[in-house]
Amino acid sequence: MTITVDGINKRFGQFQALNNVSLNIPEGKLTALLGPSGSGKTTLLRIIAGLESADSGRVAFSGKDVTKLHVRDRNIGFVFQHYALFRHMTVAQNIAFGLESLPRKQRPPKAEIQKRVSELLDMIQLPHLAQRFPAQLSGGQKQRVALARSIATRPKILLLDEPFGALDAKVRKDLRRWLRNLHDEFHFTSIFVTHDQEEALELSDQVVVMSQGNVEQVNEPTELYARPDSRFVFDFLGQVNVLSGEVKHGSLNQGNARVTLPGIQHQGSAQLYLRPHEVRLATGPAEHANLPLRIEAVSLIGSEVRVELRPEGWASEGSDNIWEVGISHAEFNNQRPTRGDLRYAVPEVGHLFTGKDTQPVTVSWAESESLPRVRLIN
Amino acid sequence: MNASQSSRHRRVGDSPAIKWLLIVTAVAVAIALLIMPLLVIFVEALGAGWGTLADNLTDQYTLHAIGLTLFVAALTVPLNLVFGTALAWLVTRFRFPGRKLLITLIDIPFAVSPVVAGLLYLLLYGRNGWVGSWLADYDMQLMFSWPGIVMVTVFVTCPFVARELIPLMQQQGSEEEEAGVVLGASGWRIFRTITLPNIKWALIYGVVLTNARAVGEFGAVSVVSGNIRGQTNTLPLHVELLYQDYNIVGAFASASLLAGIAVFTLAVKGFVEWRQTRTLNRLQTEETA
Numbered sequence: 001m002t003i004t005v006d007g008i009n010k011r012f013g014q015f016q017a018l019n020n021v022s023l024n025i026p027e028g029k030l031t032a033l034l035g036p037s038g039s040g041k042t043t044l045l046r047i048i049a050g051l052e053s054a055d056s057g058r059v060a061f062s063g064k065d066v067t068k069l070h071v072r073d074r075n076i077g078f079v080f081q082h083y084a085l086f087r088h089m090t091v092a093q094n095i096a097f098g099l100e101s102l103p104r105k106q107r108p109p110k111a112e113i114q115k116r117v118s119e120l121l122d123m124i125q126l127p128h129l130a131q132r133f134p135a136q137l138s139g140g141q142k143q144r145v146a147l148a149r150s151i152a153t154r155p156k157i158l159l160l161d162e163p164f165g166a167l168d169a170k171v172r173k174d175l176r177r178w179l180r181n182l183h184d185e186f187h188f189t190s191i192f193v194t195h196d197q198e199e200a201l202e203l204s205d206q207v208v209v210m211s212q213g214n215v216e217q218v219n220e221p222t223e224l225y226a227r228p229d230s231r232f233v234f235d236f237l238g239q240v241n242v243l244s245g246e247v248k249h250g251s252l253n254q255g256n257a258r259v260t261l262p263g264i265q266h267q268g269s270a271q272l273y274l275r276p277h278e279v280r281l282a283t284g285p286a287e288h289a290n291l292p293l294r295i296e297a298v299s300l301i302g303s304e305v306r307v308e309l310r311p312e313g314w315a316s317e318g319s320d321n322i323w324e325v326g327i328s329h330a331e332f333n334n335q336r337p338t339r340g341d342l343r344y345a346v347p348e349v350g351h352l353f354t355g356k357d358t359q360p361v362t363v364s365w366a367e368s369e370s371l372p373r374v375r376l377i378n
Numbered sequence: 379m380n381a382s383q384s385s386r387h388r389r390v391g392d393s394p395a396i397k398w399l400l401i402v403t404a405v406a407v408a409i410a411l412l413i414m415p416l417l418v419i420f421v422e423a424l425g426a427g428w429g430t431l432a433d434n435l436t437d438q439y440t441l442h443a444i445g446l447t448l449f450v451a452a453l454t455v456p457l458n459l460v461f462g463t464a465l466a467w468l469v470t471r472f473r474f475p476g477r478k479l480l481i482t483l484i485d486i487p488f489a490v491s492p493v494v495a496g497l498l499y500l501l502l503y504g505r506n507g508w509v510g511s512w513l514a515d516y517d518m519q520l521m522f523s524w525p526g527i528v529m530v531t532v533f534v535t536c537p538f539v540a541r542e543l544i545p546l547m548q549q550q551g552s553e554e555e556e557a558g559v560v561l562g563a564s565g566w567r568i569f570r571t572i573t574l575p576n577i578k579w580a581l582i583y584g585v586v587l588t589n590a591r592a593v594g595e596f597g598a599v600s601v602v603s604g605n606i607r608g609q610t611n612t613l614p615l616h617v618e619l620l621y622q623d624y625n626i627v628g629a630f631a632s633a634s635l636l637a638g639i640a641v642f643t644l645a646v647k648g649f650v651e652w653r654q655t656r657t658l659n660r661l662q663t664e665e666t667a
Contacts, residue, residue: 051556072560075562080556084556086554097563098562101567149557150560
């Protein structure tokens with residue numbers, strides 16, 4: 001089932017929660033609604049579910065207008081952020097609730113409901129907890145029960161509101177993988193809301209980035225990360241280093257920072273956005289860039305070594321005036337960067353924003369510096 | 379625990395002298411103001427033996443007062459059960475202008491003296507009142523008969539159920555009900571299988587309090603009932619009437635009945651509270667196990 005959202009507006013008092021939002025959610029895909037709190041992502045999900053009504057606009061499932069259809073009759077699965085398990089019912093009763101709520105004519109016989117419940121319990125690997133009450137379960141177990149409950153009636157659409165928001169990191173990772181497998185097995189059309197960009201990029205087939213009630217960009221995770229349309233998406237998706245300055249004669253300057261911009265005709269103010277992996281650290285300035293920085297902190301945890309640096313004689317924009325650069329462990333072992341050392345950032349690829357609402361221009365210095373090196377790209 | 383240990387663990391305001399002074403004061407006040415009067419009621423009621431007590435209680439006017447009191451409670455409790463639940467549902471599940479005001483208005487019966495409430499009803503629904511004179515044209519009399527007693531009792535006791543439910547339902551939120559409706563349940567099924575079990579004990583607690591107050595209400599009822607013996611005399615009014623007749627033993631016999639209801643109510647209330655904490659504790663211990 002495809003989901004079409006067309007010109008949705010929603011206002012809460014003075015607050016415009018959704019501003020003329022239109023979207024196409026492809027069939028069988030896992031779509032993430034990503035955005036900071038207050039961006040309208042949960043409101044949009046609840047409108048698609050029918051738990052909230054839009055002020056204007058329409059929602060259609062596979063072309064059929066469901067705007068006026070009651071949530072009860074939409075036959076969707078919905079997973080709530082705080083699970084919303086029925087606290088006085090056992091796990092088995094929770095899972096059976098949807099089946100037992102079916103109109104008498106469609107309702108399967110008792111034995112069949114029981115069979116279906118035990119199948120679902122096996123699927124979520126909790127058959128031994130069938131007679132427990134929700135208060136006796138851990139967060140991860142609760143979320144799995146909530147998932148089983150929501151798909152018991154075999155809905156075609158599965159909507160999840162921050163499904164892993166309240167779980168700790170380890171459980172979250174397991175459940176994420178498990179949800180992905182579940183989705184691939186049952187071919188739902190799924191939408192999940194998250195404010196965690198890593199979760200969105202890792203789990204979904206398509207990401208919808210939202211901000212202040214608007215859709216900022218829709219794309220596949222890899223494309224989205226490689227080619228953000230706006231400053232907002234750039235900022236929101238992962239760490240970014242910004243050099244803001246004046247472009248004069250093909251060179252961006254601010255204080256004693258300078259980067260030449262091959263092939264750029266623009267004159268005037270501009271911002272250069274650089275991902276941590278698009279920058280290298282050298283002990284001296286490069287021909288095309290002079291970006292002196294002093295090392296503030298070195299973090300060895302993870303597949304990459306994360307180096308935090310503070311600009312020397314110029315200022316970065318946002319992020320507490322800190323630049324972040326990722327280097328490989330091998331490189332770390334060679335260079336041994338330590339706190340207080342002076343280093344020069346050497347950009348390899350960058351994204352230049354000029355003017356207010358323009359898309360960025362990708363700038364590459366790959367030819368100008370030819371120091372082949374082995375590194376991990378994340 | 380020895381002295382040095384306890385002194386090391388002592389906190390501000392934790393000195394044994396103050397502690398015992400407070401305990402003794404509290405116990406003394408409780409005995410003087412609560413336990414002694416209660417004992418006196420039973421001692422006086424039984425002073426002339428069980429036989430006299432039985433005679434007094436089976437007096438025809440007393441029996442009528444008991445019957446009327448139970449009748450009024452039997453009407454008031456279900457009315458306020460439905461009203462309180464609906465009101466709590468309204469103010470916790472919907473957002474509308476004036477919602478905060480409504481929550482404040484629920485408390486009016488607590489804030490207003492019952493006698494004043496009785497007078498207002500008399501002015502409004504009495505034979506010369508705005509509504510009452512109109513009703514009188516149709517030969518309907520509310521004041522100085524049982525409908526008036528029920529009306530003021532409903533008024534005086536209406537906050538109890540809603541007051542118990544509102545904080546609980548606010549805290550529980552509406553997510554479970556939303557989950558129910560997404561799963562296709564009808565409104566009635568949601569109320570019966572999700573909402574009601576969640577608020578069950580608070581509801582029972584509210585009913586117990588409503589019942590206790592409905593049975594014991596004096597001020598408002600005395601204004602609107604007219605104290606007609608054998609017709610509009612409830613048990614609390616009957617106690618006063620007997621006392622004014624210098625029938626002390628009879629007054630205490632009826633009073634002991636009211637006190638008995640109060641003690642029974644306390645026992646039920648205690649049981650309900652014990653049930654709630656026990657369920658909570660059981661869940662917590664099983665969770666940590």
